[in-house]
Amino acid sequence: MQKKKDGKRPKRSELKSMIQDVFYNNPKKTYNYKQLAALLNVEKKSGRQMVEVLLFELMESGFLSEVSAGRFKLLSRGMQLVGKVDMTASGAAYIVPEDGGEDVFVAQANLNTALHGDVVKILQFARKRRRQMEGEVIEIIKRKRELFVGTLEVSQNFAFLVADSRVINKDIFIPKDKLKGAVNGQKAVAKIVEWPAKSKNPVGEIVDILGDAGQNNTEMHAILAEFNLPYTYPDEVVAAAEKIPDEIPAEEIARRRDFRGVTTFTIDPADAKDFDDALSIQKVGEDLWEVGVHIADVTHYVQPDSIIEEEAYERATSVYLVDRVVPMLPERLSNFLCSLRPNEDKLCFSVVLTLTGQGELKDSWVGRTVIHSDRRYSYEEAQEVLESGEGDLAEELLLMNAMAKALREKRFKRGAISFERIEVKFNLDDAGNPLGVIFKESKDANKLIEEFMLLANKRVAELIGQNELEKNKKAAAKTFIYRIHDEPDPDKYETFSNFVRRFGLEATPQGKERLSQALNRLLKSVQGKAEQNIIETLAVRTMAKAIYSTHNIGHYGLAFPFYSHFTSPIRRYPDMMVHRLLQRYLDGGKSADSDEYEEKCDHSSEMEQRAADAERASTKYKQVEFLKAHEGEVFEGVISGVSQWGLYVELVENKCEGMIPMRELDDDFYQFDEDNYCLIGRRSRRRFQLGDALNIQVVRANLEKRQLDFRLAGEAGDDWMKSGSE
Template sequence: MGKKYKKAGKQMNKKELTERLMLLFREKANGSLSLKYIFAELHLVTHPLRRLCMEILLEMVDDDYITETDKYQYRINNRGVEMKGTFYRKSNGKNSFVPDGSEESIFIAERNSAHAMNNDKVRIAFYAKCKNRSAEGEVIEILERANDTFVGTLEVTKGYAFLVTENRTLANDIFIQKNKLKGGKTGDKAIVKIVEWPNRAKNPIGQVVDILGRTGDNTTEMHAILAEFGLPYVYPKAVEKAAEKISEGISKEEIAKREDFRSVTTFTIDPKDAKDFDDALSIRKLEGSLWEIGVHIADVTHYVEEGSIIDKEAEKRATSVYLVDRTIPMLPERLSNFICSLRPHEEKLTFSVIFQITAKGEVKDSQIAHTVITSDRRFTYEEAQQVIETKEGDFKEELLTMNTIAKALREKRFDNGAINFDRYEVKFEIDEKGKPINVYFKESKDANKLVEEFMLLANKTVAERIGKVSDKKKAKVLPYRIHDLPDPEKLDNLAQFIARFGYKLRTAGTKMEVSKSINRLLDDVQGRKEENLIETVSIRAMQKASYSTHNIGHYGLAFDYYTHFTSPIRRFPDMMVHRLVTKYMDGGRTVSEQ
């Protein structure tokens, strides 16, 4: 550490004086500063401090951080270099800025953040590097707030109130005038909107948007979690009213337009607490060695008109959200749990993919059709698994046949290079008050894999039907679910990590060779104490799956074509696919990629 100099009874070292000089130049960026002014502004009254200051100024000139415009006159450089981008706030004060179109980050000191919040779009002034220091920036304008509402607990005093947040990226409590409390009391969980944050004020000023309830109450805390992540915790009344107007009756005219599967053996297999049954399976024996397997999906878009208030709300939500003790549905419950849900012994409209298939999983023919079904039985996964294991119970022949076919399909996928991430799922058992009383691992067994394989096959078949065309034709637009090859650098890092445990991984070669090497690794760690760790690290080495109209295939599933078709009750992309497939089946032209 450099020398320390006393100043007004305190000590100041070179680093501290450098910080103060840099701050002074930034504050006075539009003009030149004389040496006399600098001494006076920083209260440098002793000769050692002034000598140190001049030494630092010379270094700053050498580093091109400042320019000596005249004798003992200095001005900061690069104040005119401005950039737009995203501000990232860290709880440790090490904030950063990433310019648009770049991945390089620039440090933003807290004093230069101008009250910017995490993910805000900002404009910064970029400063040149000073000796032994990284490049820095200063927020000069907040272009767009990423978030202006926060969840926390109210603390109300005689004259004013604060919202104490648990958000690590907002260290300051939010000040609230008492007339903006909406009846909130100390200990209430609330959502507060920031309406102002004066430049020189430590705390932002806000107003209560909603009172969620008392802190500690289960429903209150669940709603707080949803609000914290910007997820809706209540359904708009106008949307609920629109759903109430939808008729659940099915006319004879509608049935006449569809393939009739009401007399074919059909059942659903779902979690025991599920209410939104959006897929069912049917089976019947055909001539010779063929079986007909129907994958029947709730025909949601028959009931939800494109552009309607229900459709717009579903698009905004994008998916259903599953919490430990409840589901926040994408669609109103009248649709998700009743009209569209494939409940047993009720006639339901479905959009189906029907296969002619052998017991060895060889698909001989397939058909996509609008259908009507009646489910004969609602199985839980546990009930279906018991039938498979004991070979006794309802529809045992059908379930056992389907399981045989599903295993053959699964084996073919892995032979083609699919990755076998077969992880345990953590589940909670809760009491009537929503408190967890038990935690356990839920294993994916044959019943789960049976459903999974037929859903994968249906999604793949729909994508192939639209996207797989001859070289002379152009495929019609469809949102594909794509998954790119692993990043080579991440694979190398994974290989180095697992080597510590004595495992090897092939990181070069064909994608088939690499995927089979990953599967061997996953097989090798099965049952060992490091299994969960290595599976988790392996998943992180993979690319993230995404939606795109430009198909590149799905690496993890080893499919050249794949989309999401089988969950329209809980995923909006599936509704989009249903509409497009219906349009194309009716002879419609391709839509814009936008």
């Protein structure tokens, strides 16, 4: 195979790029894999096979067309294409084409008011040899957002809204008569009303005033607005929810399987109010138990095409910020009507599992039920019962815990991946100020609930995915909502494997190991070690993101061929869709329209990502706020990220993360080695490697930018650090 200047064979990604260059430079020619291999001096059989594989990948991505068997040509998209704007920190952007081809670079001057996330039409320029394809935006087809949050700068004659540069890199001009009473320094939400072609700045108007910068409520609302998430509930939706009666008609109970006489309980966080799952257990034979996984029947109360339904779909998920929950459903539904509160009759959609004491599934039933919870546990209370063996329902909890452990063991044997990262929470005062950091670890009580929820989700997905309701099991499965998770990207995993070897660890499969088993072995081996958090973080980054889809490919991380989300309809819209489709098929209904539901899946996946981004932003804000009082102090940290801009460092004591900018590393000129996750000094050859222990000084905690700036304060364990911290 052709070698690079350093003598090494090109990587898979480099070979792919070389193949693309051949086609770009010869757009009218056709090639088969043998011709390409000869052109690129790929001599070994394995290399030629890789060329053939890459040709078919490039065809599937829309880059090539197969003009005859085994012969390929550059797929001409014409001079124009449609794609999504991916803005860079510099203000330029890449356009990610809808047809899956190569990204197109657009300079800031050629964006023509396009912003991050917008869907645009671009004109491609003639390609220069061995250069990135470039173009110019000629039409904005769809704006990603209309509203922008920022801080107001008001002068005597005009005002500007200064928004986050990652969202819009121009300040929004606000005429004085469009301020809506907002004053200088306040956080506000603006809407762009026009952007004249030759104008540097868009013109907008204030649509909402969030409050004074620095106040907890203001900042949390600003984060929600930044990610285009709602921070208030429409009055008309709340009013519609208030009209829903709380009494359950006798005829509705008569239509359901009655579990009110069966031992039932809930286990949730101590501060939870929306209890959307409960468990019941009763003995039905010798070493045979019936475990009910009872889920709030939200779709009984929320009707299709209703105003509550429309609001739930738009939100798609509850949002969990560091200090609050922004619910998907109005409080009357989420905390009262649907919440499975103790000592109240409640309507549920249930998966009833017949299990042995060792967690072996013998039978199952799915349908609508009515329950009456006997006991509400917090996780801490349930854990105390499991550890002491004493307390309310101790016998039932201990039995179900044994079942859960057996289920968990079987799951890992099948190849499920064990990510058990420590959850970081802030202890807040009444005003939302961070007083300290709390580390929450998943214990048996958490895992008990997790295993039965996983089993219920899996069972529901199998029921439809395997055509178990149909006489003809070989017929095409009906449209359903699956939670899917793809296999790790091989190139990413190879890079990860090379990195962990620096710690004397091995992530590649050994002998007959599957990749998932090798990863579990690795994760188990780093438990309690200094590098645990870094390796777990990197392992997560090698994984694909789980999403919703009507096209099932299974769930790699859980090792389930069929998996769905059924168990949290109070806080997730996909679960509401699953409930509706499941009942439709239980009633013998026809398959739903897959295109319609795939669009809903895409929306739900996008909103889930936004909610996760907002949660991280709120946590970051509290980290900065917490360390504001510790500016100038020295902490022990671990390098958690490396980039061309500097080093990210996570503090051991509180898991807060900040950056040592490259300018602070002034003892040498450091170069970024992307493949090896490190910075290397050109003169000294000193390395700053991912996972290295450092001592840092907190230089600045910038609340406005949610940014922590650190500087190096000596190596961990150095005498200098000890004297500097006394």
